[in-house]
Amino acid sequence: MKRIIYVIFMVLLVAVSCKKDDKSAVSASIVENSAAIKFERDAIDFKDLNNGEVVTGSFKFKNTGKYDLVISEVTTSCGCTVADYPKDPIAPGNEGMISVTYDSKGYSGKRITKEVIVVSNTEPSITKLHIFADVH
Numbered sequence: 001m002k003r004i005i006y007v008i009f010m011v012l013l014v015a016v017s018c019k020k021d022d023k024s025a026v027s028a029s030i031v032e033n034s035a036a037i038k039f040e041r042d043a044i045d046f047k048d049l050n051n052g053e054v055v056t057g058s059f060k061f062k063n064t065g066k067y068d069l070v071i072s073e074v075t076t077s078c079g080c081t082v083a084d085y086p087k088d089p090i091a092p093g094n095e096g097m098i099s100v101t102y103d104s105k106g107y108s109g110k111r112i113t114k115e116v117i118v119v120s121n122t123e124p125s126i127t128k129l130h131i132f133a134d135v136h
Contacts, residue, residue, distance in 0.1 A: 036065030037064070037069055037118070039060070039127070045132040051136065052104060055133070056099060059097065059098045059100065060096075063090045069120060069122070070089050071086060071119070071120045072120060078114050081114045081116070082101045110134075111134050112131075113130060113132055114131045115128055
Protein backbone atom coordinates (compact mmCIF):
# COMPACT_ATOMS: atom_id res chain seq x y z
CA MET A 1 0.00 0.00 0.00
CA LYS A 2 2.83 2.41 0.86
CA ARG A 3 4.42 1.59 -2.46
CA ILE A 4 1.23 2.51 -4.37
CA ILE A 5 0.94 5.83 -2.52
CA TYR A 6 4.61 6.53 -3.25
CA VAL A 7 4.13 5.81 -6.99
CA ILE A 8 1.01 8.02 -7.15
CA PHE A 9 2.88 10.81 -5.35
CA MET A 10 5.82 10.58 -7.78
CA VAL A 11 3.51 10.62 -10.81
CA LEU A 12 1.74 13.72 -9.49
CA LEU A 13 5.05 15.40 -8.70
CA VAL A 14 6.35 14.79 -12.23
CA ALA A 15 3.06 15.97 -13.75
CA VAL A 16 3.10 19.22 -11.76
CA SER A 17 6.80 19.94 -12.38
CA CYS A 18 6.42 19.36 -16.13
CA LYS A 19 3.61 21.88 -16.45
CA LYS A 20 4.62 24.48 -19.02
CA ASP A 21 4.93 27.96 -17.55
CA ASP A 22 3.54 30.45 -20.08
CA LYS A 23 5.94 33.34 -19.46
CA SER A 24 5.78 34.49 -23.08
CA ALA A 25 2.15 35.58 -22.66
CA VAL A 26 3.14 37.76 -19.70
CA SER A 27 6.07 39.28 -21.58
CA ALA A 28 3.93 40.00 -24.62
CA SER A 29 1.31 41.61 -22.39
CA ILE A 30 3.90 43.85 -20.76
CA VAL A 31 5.27 44.97 -24.13
CA GLU A 32 1.81 45.62 -25.58
CA ASN A 33 0.73 47.66 -22.54
CA SER A 34 3.76 49.88 -22.19
CA ALA A 35 4.93 53.09 -23.76
CA ALA A 36 7.88 53.23 -26.14
CA ILE A 37 10.62 55.84 -26.13
CA LYS A 38 12.71 56.76 -29.17
CA PHE A 39 15.65 59.13 -28.71
CA GLU A 40 17.01 61.19 -31.63
CA ARG A 41 20.48 60.34 -30.32
CA ASP A 42 21.89 58.35 -27.43
CA ALA A 43 25.13 60.29 -26.95
CA ILE A 44 26.39 63.87 -26.81
CA ASP A 45 30.05 64.70 -27.39
CA PHE A 46 30.88 68.12 -25.97
CA LYS A 47 34.31 67.84 -27.70
CA ASP A 48 37.03 70.05 -26.17
CA LEU A 49 36.28 71.81 -22.87
CA ASN A 50 38.40 73.94 -20.59
CA ASN A 51 38.68 72.76 -16.99
CA GLY A 52 35.82 74.37 -15.05
CA GLU A 53 33.61 74.96 -18.09
CA VAL A 54 29.93 74.12 -17.60
CA VAL A 55 28.01 72.89 -20.66
CA THR A 56 24.43 71.83 -21.31
CA GLY A 57 23.02 69.52 -23.95
CA SER A 58 19.73 67.80 -24.55
CA PHE A 59 18.35 64.45 -25.59
CA LYS A 60 15.13 64.86 -27.57
CA PHE A 61 12.75 61.89 -27.56
CA LYS A 62 9.34 60.81 -28.78
CA ASN A 63 6.74 58.49 -27.26
CA THR A 64 6.30 56.00 -30.09
CA GLY A 65 4.06 53.69 -28.04
CA LYS A 66 0.30 53.42 -27.60
CA TYR A 67 0.21 54.56 -23.95
CA ASP A 68 1.36 57.58 -21.97
CA LEU A 69 5.10 57.65 -21.34
CA VAL A 70 6.04 58.22 -17.71
CA ILE A 71 9.67 58.89 -16.85
CA SER A 72 9.96 57.97 -13.20
CA GLU A 73 13.62 58.80 -12.71
CA VAL A 74 16.74 60.06 -14.46
CA THR A 75 20.05 59.53 -12.70
CA THR A 76 23.64 60.28 -13.69
CA SER A 77 26.84 58.39 -13.03
CA CYS A 78 28.53 61.37 -11.35
CA GLY A 79 27.70 64.40 -9.25
CA CYS A 80 29.32 66.55 -11.95
CA THR A 81 26.36 65.82 -14.22
CA VAL A 82 22.78 66.94 -13.54
CA ALA A 83 19.73 65.95 -15.57
CA ASP A 84 16.33 67.63 -15.86
CA TYR A 85 13.41 65.72 -17.36
CA PRO A 86 9.64 66.02 -17.85
CA LYS A 87 7.70 64.97 -14.75
CA ASP A 88 4.29 64.82 -16.45
CA PRO A 89 3.18 61.92 -18.69
CA ILE A 90 3.92 62.29 -22.39
CA ALA A 91 1.04 61.22 -24.63
CA PRO A 92 1.59 58.84 -27.56
CA GLY A 93 3.12 60.70 -30.51
CA ASN A 94 4.30 63.62 -28.37
CA GLU A 95 7.90 64.65 -27.80
CA GLY A 96 9.95 65.64 -24.79
CA MET A 97 13.49 66.54 -23.83
CA ILE A 98 16.00 65.54 -21.17
CA SER A 99 18.44 68.35 -20.45
CA VAL A 100 21.91 67.44 -19.13
CA THR A 101 24.40 69.86 -17.57
CA TYR A 102 28.04 68.82 -17.08
CA ASP A 103 30.56 70.69 -14.89
CA SER A 104 34.12 69.90 -16.00
CA LYS A 105 35.80 71.36 -12.90
CA GLY A 106 38.53 69.01 -11.68
CA TYR A 107 38.67 66.82 -14.79
CA SER A 108 41.61 68.49 -16.57
CA GLY A 109 43.57 66.22 -18.91
CA LYS A 110 40.88 63.57 -19.15
CA ARG A 111 38.49 62.12 -21.72
CA ILE A 112 35.28 61.77 -19.74
CA THR A 113 32.39 59.40 -20.31
CA LYS A 114 29.29 59.84 -18.15
CA GLU A 115 26.04 57.88 -18.16
CA VAL A 116 22.53 59.24 -17.97
CA ILE A 117 20.12 56.49 -16.90
CA VAL A 118 16.45 56.93 -17.81
CA VAL A 119 13.85 54.81 -15.97
CA SER A 120 10.38 54.74 -17.54
CA ASN A 121 7.33 52.59 -18.22
CA THR A 122 8.89 51.14 -21.36
CA GLU A 123 10.18 47.67 -22.19
CA PRO A 124 13.02 47.56 -21.29
CA SER A 125 12.45 50.02 -18.47
CA ILE A 126 16.01 51.40 -18.47
CA THR A 127 17.60 53.41 -21.29
CA LYS A 128 21.24 54.48 -21.02
CA LEU A 129 22.44 57.68 -22.65
CA HIS A 130 26.02 58.98 -22.65
CA ILE A 131 27.96 62.22 -22.65
CA PHE A 132 31.62 62.59 -23.66
CA ALA A 133 34.17 65.40 -23.54
CA ASP A 134 37.90 66.05 -23.64
CA VAL A 135 38.71 68.34 -20.71
CA HIS A 136 41.88 70.47 -20.95
